Amino acid sequence: MLNDFRISFQVKNAYTVNEFIYGLQRIPFIGKFIPDSLYKMKFFKILSFIITFIREIIKIFGFKLLYIAVFLILPLSLYKSNSYEFFMHIYLFLALIGSFSNTEIFNPTRDKYYMIVLMKMNARNHTISNFLYFLGSTFIGQLTALLLLAHNIVPWYFILLLVILTIMLKFIAINFYFYRMKIKGQVINENKPESWTLYFGLIAILLCLAYGLPYFNIVIPNYLFLIISVIILILGLISIKTVFKYPNYAKLYKKLLNPDNVFVNSEDAQKNTIIASNLKQISIDTTITSNKEGFAYFHDLFVKRHRKILSDSAKKTTLGILLVGIVLLFVLFIVPESKEIINNFILNYLPFILLLMYFLNTGKVVTNAMFMNCDHSMLSYRFYRQPNTLLSLFKERLKTLIILNLIPALTMSLVISILLAVSGGASFITYIVVFFSIVAMSIFFSVHNLILYYLLQPYNIGMEMKSTTYTIVSIATYWLCYYISDLKVSSFTFGIIMIIFAIVYSLISLFLVYRYAPKTFKLR
Amino acid sequence: MKLVIKNLKKNFGSKEVLKDIDFEFTSGKIYGLLGRNGAGKTTLFNCLNEDLDVDAGEFYIMDGEKRKIESKDIGYVLSTPVVPEFLTGREFLKFFIDINKDNITDIKTIDEYFDLVKIEPEDRDKLMKDYSHGMKNKVQMLVHIIASPSILLLDEPLTSFDVVVAEEMKELLKKLKKGHILIFSTHIMELALDLCDEIVVLNNGTLESIDKSNMNNDKFKEKIINVLKGEENA
Numbered sequence: 001m002l003n004d005f006r007i008s009f010q011v012k013n014a015y016t017v018n019e020f021i022y023g024l025q026r027i028p029f030i031g032k033f034i035p036d037s038l039y040k041m042k043f044f045k046i047l048s049f050i051i052t053f054i055r056e057i058i059k060i061f062g063f064k065l066l067y068i069a070v071f072l073i074l075p076l077s078l079y080k081s082n083s084y085e086f087f088m089h090i091y092l093f094l095a096l097i098g099s100f101s102n103t104e105i106f107n108p109t110r111d112k113y114y115m116i117v118l119m120k121m122n123a124r125n126h127t128i129s130n131f132l133y134f135l136g137s138t139f140i141g142q143l144t145a146l147l148l149l150a151h152n153i154v155p156w157y158f159i160l161l162l163v164i165l166t167i168m169l170k171f172i173a174i175n176f177y178f179y180r181m182k183i184k185g186q187v188i189n190e191n192k193p194e195s196w197t198l199y200f201g202l203i204a205i206l207l208c209l210a211y212g213l214p215y216f217n218i219v220i221p222n223y224l225f226l227i228i229s230v231i232i233l234i235l236g237l238i239s240i241k242t243v244f245k246y247p248n249y250a251k252l253y254k255k256l257l258n259p260d261n262v263f264v265n266s267e268d269a270q271k272n273t274i275i276a277s278n279l280k281q282i283s284i285d286t287t288i289t290s291n292k293e294g295f296a297y298f299h300d301l302f303v304k305r306h307r308k309i310l311s312d313s314a315k316k317t318t319l320g321i322l323l324v325g326i327v328l329l330f331v332l333f334i335v336p337e338s339k340e341i342i343n344n345f346i347l348n349y350l351p352f353i354l355l356l357m358y359f360l361n362t363g364k365v366v367t368n369a370m371f372m373n374c375d376h377s378m379l380s381y382r383f384y385r386q387p388n389t390l391l392s393l394f395k396e397r398l399k400t401l402i403i404l405n406l407i408p409a410l411t412m413s414l415v416i417s418i419l420l421a422v423s424g425g426a427s428f429i430t431y432i433v434v435f436f437s438i439v440a441m442s443i444f445f446s447v448h449n450l451i452l453y454y455l456l457q458p459y460n461i462g463m464e465m466k467s468t469t470y471t472i473v474s475i476a477t478y479w480l481c482y483y484i485s486d487l488k489v490s491s492f493t494f495g496i497i498m499i500i501f502a503i504v505y506s507l508i509s510l511f512l513v514y515r516y517a518p519k520t521f522k523l524r
Numbered sequence: 525m526k527l528v529i530k531n532l533k534k535n536f537g538s539k540e541v542l543k544d545i546d547f548e549f550t551s552g553k554i555y556g557l558l559g560r561n562g563a564g565k566t567t568l569f570n571c572l573n574e575d576l577d578v579d580a581g582e583f584y585i586m587d588g589e590k591r592k593i594e595s596k597d598i599g600y601v602l603s604t605p606v607v608p609e610f611l612t613g614r615e616f617l618k619f620f621i622d623i624n625k626d627n628i629t630d631i632k633t634i635d636e637y638f639d640l641v642k643i644e645p646e647d648r649d650k651l652m653k654d655y656s657h658g659m660k661n662k663v664q665m666l667v668h669i670i671a672s673p674s675i676l677l678l679d680e681p682l683t684s685f686d687v688v689v690a691e692e693m694k695e696l697l698k699k700l701k702k703g704h705i706l707i708f709s710t711h712i713m714e715l716a717l718d719l720c721d722e723i724v725v726l727n728n729g730t731l732e733s734i735d736k737s738n739m740n741n742d743k744f745k746e747k748i749i750n751v752l753k754g755e756e757n758a
Contacts, residue, residue: 032537279653282610286649294622298611305610377606381667382573382595383624522575 004122005129008115009052015114016055017048056137064141068149076153079214084154089219091162092228093210097203099169104134105243106177106190106256113257116250123250131243135167142166165229168236175239178246187255275463278372281309295389299396302374309369310404313362317408325415332422343423346416347430350437350491351484353412354498357441358481361405363449370397371459379523387518394454394513401446409442430492437495440502447502448477451509454517460524467524525551525587527572527675527705529731532581534564534571541567543729545581551674554697554706556720558713560752563726565709569677573600585674593675596627599668603680605660609653613643613663616652620667628670641666642692657684665693669700676700678708682715694719713745725751 021038025031038044072090079086105127112130115121146159154162177188193199213219220228283305290300303310331338378384413435420426420434452458452474458467465471487494532545541564549555559565570576572583572593585591608616617634625631632640638648641662652660661684668676678697682690697706697719707724710716716723723734725748734751736744 035538279609282651282653284651294619297615297622298608298619301615302608302610373610374608377608380575380600380602380606382598382600383671386595389623 001125001129004125005133007121008111008126008130011114011119012111013045013048013052015110016052017044020044020048020051060137060141061144064145065149068142068145073149075211075214081214082153083219084158085219085222085225086214087150087153088158088162088225089214090210092165092220092225093206095162095166095169097206098166099173100176101190101199101203103170103174103177103190104131105174106188108189108191108253108256108258112253113259116253117257123253124246127249127253128244135170138170139163139167161229165232165236168232168239171236171239171243172232175235175242178242181252187252189256275372278369281306281369282373283307295392295396299393299400302370303400306369306373310362310366310400313365314404314407317360317362318411321408321411321415325411325419328415328419329422332419339423342419343426346420346423346434347426347491348488350434350494350498351487351489353416353438354441355481355485357409357412357438357445358478360408361442361445361449363401363405363446363453366401366404367449367453370453371457372463375521376459376461376463376523379521385518385522387514390454390517390521391514394450394517398447398450401450402443405442405446406439409439413438433492433495433499437491437498440499444498444502444505447506447509451513454513455520457521457524525585525674525703525705527583527593528586528590529572529583530581532568532571532583533579534567534576535579536567540729542571542578545729545731547724547731547733548586549675549705549707551703551705552701553721554701554708554719556716556723557707557709557726558711558716558723558748558752559709559726564729565726566679568726568731569600569679569707569709572675572677573598575600596624596671597673598675598677599671599673600677601665601668601679601681603683605657605664605684607652607655607660607663609651612649612651613638613655613659614648616663617666617670620670624671629672637666637670640669640696642689658686658689661685662689665696669696672700672704674703675705675707678706680710681708682710683712713748717741717745723748727752727754 018039021034021044024038025034071094072087075090076082076086112126115126116123142163143159146154146162147156150159181188188194285305288301288304290297290304292300328342332342383389416438417431417435420431426434452470456467456470456473458465458470460466527549529545529547529549532542533540534542545568557565557568567576571578574593583593585593585597611619614634617637621628621631621634635645635648638645643659643662643666647655647659652663655663661681665681682693685693694715697708700706701721708716708720723736723744725732725734732751734744734748739747
């Protein structure tokens with residue numbers, strides 16, 4: 001058993017270092033200078049051992065210290081209490097949460113997958129040896145953290161009792177899971193509960209009992225705590241035998257360690273999830289047709305079959321704007337003093353609307369749907385990447401995107417104009433400028449999002465967004481909008497600048513797409 | 525007409541995948557492209573289809589005179605079929621014919637095209653997201669048959685077909701080869717020997733044609749295996 005533990009530790013070491021080197025090789029600019037020969041260098045094996053060792057130390061002591069400090073010492077200080085009964089009350093409920101949510105045995109990890117599934121290690125030996133390590137590290141880590149942080153609150157013998165209870169509760173939870181499996185005939189995965197509602201409901205109840213009762217000065221009295229402890233100890237001792245003698249670990253892990261459970265973040269699993277969720281977005285309405293031709297026909301069918309995802313967000317935004325407008329109108333009538341504030345805001349803080357429009361624009365959602373359900377497949381056809389094809393489709397898409405975003409933008413323009421009129425009014429030309437500058441902002445973001453998509457095509461063939469440049473430009477756009485939103489400039493001046501800028505930007509963008517998109521818009 | 529490749533090179537980091545490819549493919553033939561795993565068959569196809577930029581060298585069509593390969597000249601059938609799943613098979617063909625009608629000679633009706641690859645009438649108006657792998661593959665193959673490019677690159681296209689459809693597809697490809705260059709990548713030796721007029725091996729980053737001369741199939745197979753193993757030069 002000790003040998004099994006040693007081997008699994010070595011395997012963990014090996015893939016830790018391999019992942020480290022693999023990660024280095026994927027760093028932009030630096031990665032290409034990292035040779036494959038590093039994988040066989042002994043230095044990295046030692047480095048890996050050090051990394052694993054440090055990681056274990058942090059896991060055993062660091063996380064436990066943080067856990068005790070955040071979940072126990074901090075609440076106690078907020079309750080201004082130094083009572084060990086408060087402490088033990090909260091601890092017990094937290095230990096209950098930990099017992100069923102972190103059993104180790106029902107956690108489908110990569111280590112287990114590699115050792116039990118791929119390397120055919122004896123499931124029982126692997127499980128028991130690693131479970132003993134888990135219990136040992138929990139015991140030492142928890143005990144150390146409690147002694148360091150709670151020695152002046154809880155007597156040492158109660159600290160010892162709390163740690164033992166933690167361990168016993170885990171045995172009881174595992175035994176309970178074995179029982180449930182036997183009754184229901186299905187494997188339990190602690191990361192994917194049968195019912196998330198029940199799971200989070202139970203956690204919420206236990207958290208309420210842990211922190212809510214002490215708020216009202218209600219905690220488990222000492223004598224009751226001791227009775228509960230005795231029950232837990234007895235049930236725990238009974239469960240220990242079951243856990244160590246359990247004969248079906250091999251059967252359990254055969255079902256639990258399927259790649260979907262283990263590699264929840266693997267590229268394949270992610271890709272399959274993305275594909276499945278995107279296919280669901282396609283409308284199966286058989287009456288959908290189009291009487292257009294060529295690209296207009298292709299795009300028309302795309303829009304009609306994705307109407308829900310394309311227009312849902314715009315509809316919700318429009319509704320939100322209307323609601324806010326109605327509330328503000330109501331406020332204007334109820335509180336006359338608010339008129340000046342709102343009027344002043346509209347006349348002097350138009351740049352703030354730019355930031356708002358940045359968040360409200362659906363460009364990213366739409367381009368995402370375009371890639372996932374259309375361009376991902378079509379880009380492998382060479383005719384689809386021809387300059388004329390690209391430009392024809394780009395024009396169709398731009399029209400759709402602008403129209404989709406114009407619905408909330410026009411609503412906002414209208415709402416702001418009404419608010420301006422009701423709050424004290426402004427000159428006719430100001431109305432015009434404010435109205436059209438919001439429309440210009442919407443058009444600008446529609447063009448901007450589509451241009452970025454065509455010029456930087458950020459997705460790879462695995463449907464992940466992998467373009468560093470795209471991320472940098474997106475962040476820069478946000479910061480620019482944020483900076484502009486803080487500018488002290490009249491809405492009239494800003495509105496004029498915005499309208500001119502949106503027109504110039506759109507014209508330059510069209511030229512850029514025609515000139516560069518045939519080279520940039522392709523599968524990576 | 526010939527497809528001429530001259531001194532083509534493609535590296536990934538320090539790894540030279542395509543070293544110095546010099547080769548000429550002639551129309552009217554199906555070429556079986558064989559190579560071991562990771563030999564660079566897909567990389568070669570990606571370079572010819574301009575999905576990847578080459579590091580050195582050139583490739584062009586020699587049709588009386590040298591000319592650059594244009595989009596309409598080349599078709600690439602991927603091993604994993606990709607089709608726009610939000611369209612029905614009929615809608616996709618309609619769109620494809622609409623935008624390529626200037627380049628398509630002898631346009632047939634959409635149903636006639638479906639008949640060609642034996643897609644059943646009840647499947648023609650279904651969304652392609654509900655198509656099987658094999659049906660998607662048929663549609664992908666069909667658009668290339670309709671476009672009829674001078675050069676057709678086929679990356680293991682028959683693997684997802686059942687035996688009956690695979691036989692039908694083989695016959696279709698044999699009919700299609702007249703006036704075209706078909707380069708067919710596969711790992712299945714029997715398929716290559718059965719379907720292809722010439723066997724080309726991609727080994728150590730270079731292409732070489734394997735001369736069959738008067739050998740029977742068994743001897744020829746043995747020779748190809750030896751070349752693939754790097755034990756003997758053809």
